[in-house]
Amino acid sequence: MTTALASRHSMPFVRVELVILSAVGDRLSVLLGRREGPPYAGRWAVPGGVLRIDLDRDLDDAARRVCRERLRAEVPALRQVRTVGGPGRDPRAPWALSVVYRGLVAGVDAAPGKRIEALRWSPVDEIAGERLAFDHAQLVAESAARLREEVERLELPFDALPPAFTLTELQSHCETLLGRALDKSSFRRRVDDRELLEPVIGEMRTGAYRPAQLYRARKEKG
Amino acid sequence: MTTALASRHSMPFVRVELVILSAVGDRLSVLLGRREGPPYAGRWAVPGGVLRIDLDRDLDDAARRVCRERLRAEVPALRQVRTVGGPGRDPRAPWALSVVYRGLVAGVDAAPGKRIEALRWSPVDEIAGERLAFDHAQLVAESAARLREEVERLELPFDALPPAFTLTELQSHCETLLGRALDKSSFRRRVDDRELLEPVIGEMRTGAYRPAQLYRARKEKG
DNA sequence: TGAATAGTGTCTGTTAGACATTATCCA
């Protein structure tokens, strides 16, 4: 054994998989695409794509490109979850490695892109019965768990919120992501103590009944 | 564009890097190896190796193999930290992807393995001045930060502890990993509340002065 | 005025840090 050059060993099939999450109705849901061709043709899977070393400057960049190509959408807040790999994960290659990213979006503004027949939102708590292609059920479960941990720690989902929002809207959104109710007083106190928000002075949401103060994320905070 | 086969696109150079941490003296330190050959010959770096799709059944398996080959040691508690990639990371390849694992060990039982001239422990809080090869300084910083978060949450470093230990030894070890002092009473109460340990009945550490109860990790806990 | 939503106040239990105190061993 001497020097290990890049060319001495076969390299794995490297992909990026996107677990795009959103609050749909009142459930945390994941964006699934129906696979147009084999393998697993007709089955639902998380969108993903091959790493392109001629195009991608790093992994975050690869995730953004795959997002544009598959979903025709820009998704901020793409975060790496983890990397899985092994033989038998993907019949197209003897050894497949996938870097998993999760995204969080507000609306359903994606359109089926390359090699995706249809898109659909599915509640993450029902993916066990979805029979997703590959090992995607596990990837979705892990990504959703990670997101929920972040929201529990009050890392607020600003990327999935409008530029200005009321505290009730913020709380309601967090409740949907977490899948559980939050206490209003406690929630407001915790948000306030951490100085995560600043009021948009003068601006109020004037819907039915009493108007509500609008807030936005403080830039210096997460 | 049609089907993306594994062979249609060039794949990156895929490696596994090992950030092996340990409490050396009273400082959290990282195991560095001096590079025998180019690139960065003579510079210090974290040990790592190329993914072998003919040998490795998954990424955890690859990390264990690289650990055996480079360090001639078995390291339990190898955990994936994150994956980095991009052009320019490694002059041996146009695009290099590294899956970073961190390990935690008790003693310095490793010996220089393949393609490593010498091994050395360096305090993680001084890596800024070490001028490590590649982007390894950042990888070490991230791995140490993640370990410290876990210890703060009282995910105890059982893999770096003897089978039985006193509470003082456990606390002292955690203090070294964290780089800060912990309150004895509070530490014991927190450990106790979580039911992480069980006493080794009858067994005491009988050093100087008052003997101390020995404990071991409860199997059902982390 | 009453329904609906926005916003605040109070109580309580849990947790953990700070620090004192007791317990047990050896020289």
Place this chain on the structure above:
DNA sequence: TGGATAATGTCTAACAGACACTATTCA
């Protein structure tokens, strides 16, 4: 007996959940 270490107890502050209460708007 005194020094050193082990183990426990007490006080307090911070924090968050539960829940009641006030405030403001519209029909």
